[in-house]
Amino acid sequence: MSKTLISSFPQKLIAWHQVDGREGLPWQGVKDPYAVWVSEIMLQQTQVATVLERYPRFMKRFPTVKKLAAAPVDDVLAEWAGLGYYSRARNLHACSIEVMERFLGKFPGDPLLLEQLKGIGRSTAGAIAAFAFQERAPILDANVKRILARLFGVEGALQEKAVNDLLWSLAEQLLPKHRDDMPVYTQALMDFGATWCTSRKPVCISGTRKCPFEKQCQANLSDQVLQLPRKTPKAKSPEFDCDMMVLQRGNAVLLQKRPTKAIWGGLWSLPESPWRTGGLNEVASLQMTSKALLALTLPEENHLTIGRHCKTLIQGERIKHVFTHRRLWMQIWHVSVNQALEFSSENLRWVSLDQLGKYGLPQPIKLLLQGLSLAHGDD
């Protein structure tokens, strides 16, 4: 490992940033630890373009850690809806309460303390400590992993612990000497990875710009830039089928709160059947009755009233939704019932179509019900 590269890296990167860094992102230059924390959590595995719209909205709704801690977790989830990885929202809320109680509303600057908080791992702790407290703490997100793997010609797959340890060690060694440089240095690392040393079209390959590290970058010197960092291939994601029910009573639909641990955890969705593997949609091939459908999708104690209240049953669209690790086909069924149908469960709630915005809905369900809402408005 080149000693000169390590000692010269921070200043060269900061110099690069002064000319070619990103500007105008709403969380840049922010010093308030709360605002930094929210931005870091929201940006986990989430594109800048997406966060650009959602971050100011979140900050307007929850301007301080105190306000966030005082809000019901359901409100936080509703605000988070559409961003994905909903454990981030649940952890955000839990973390805000812990900061209020354990740290009297002030985020700690020590990365080791930050890392004890829910939803904050080593990299996010480093980012908060660097941006908000000028602590000499490293980050290691996908950008930094890519930069370092190329710069130092790290051959092993990112999933290997030894490789991860090596990258953390490099990230530590590369830190600027002076803590005052930490915010700009950390931002520069992210900007450089996101805009120049990109995964598919790094500037050294596209030839659009001249990389400041081209003479030292091991991957560039050995023509391995697009091969690094290495990743072990992922298995193809399995496919599932399920039935979902839009149970409509006048202007309201029945929403069901999802269990915390599951996918879309804590969000409000439609009653749904268990997921089935294996292509053929057996239920759709049945002569579907409202009773059979409700038996599939609702808890047992709610079945008895069904037949009496059902007015119509219509087979709706079949929606495909792609997750990172699963593909899901949702067969929609529209069931219309008369006004008398009630449910007693905490997790079942009639919600009028114009109130849907107050609820955190999975993105495909939100889109589906928006279409319904529109059609209904046209009547």
Add this chain to the structure above:
DNA sequence: AATGCGGGGCG
């Protein structure tokens, strides 16, 4: 070390 957890953008 492997898996679960969303959603959007890009080629």
Add this chain to the structure above:
DNA sequence: CGCCCAGCATT
């Protein structure tokens, strides 16, 4: 369609 992304928690 497959790959990628300002990761973390759990097992």
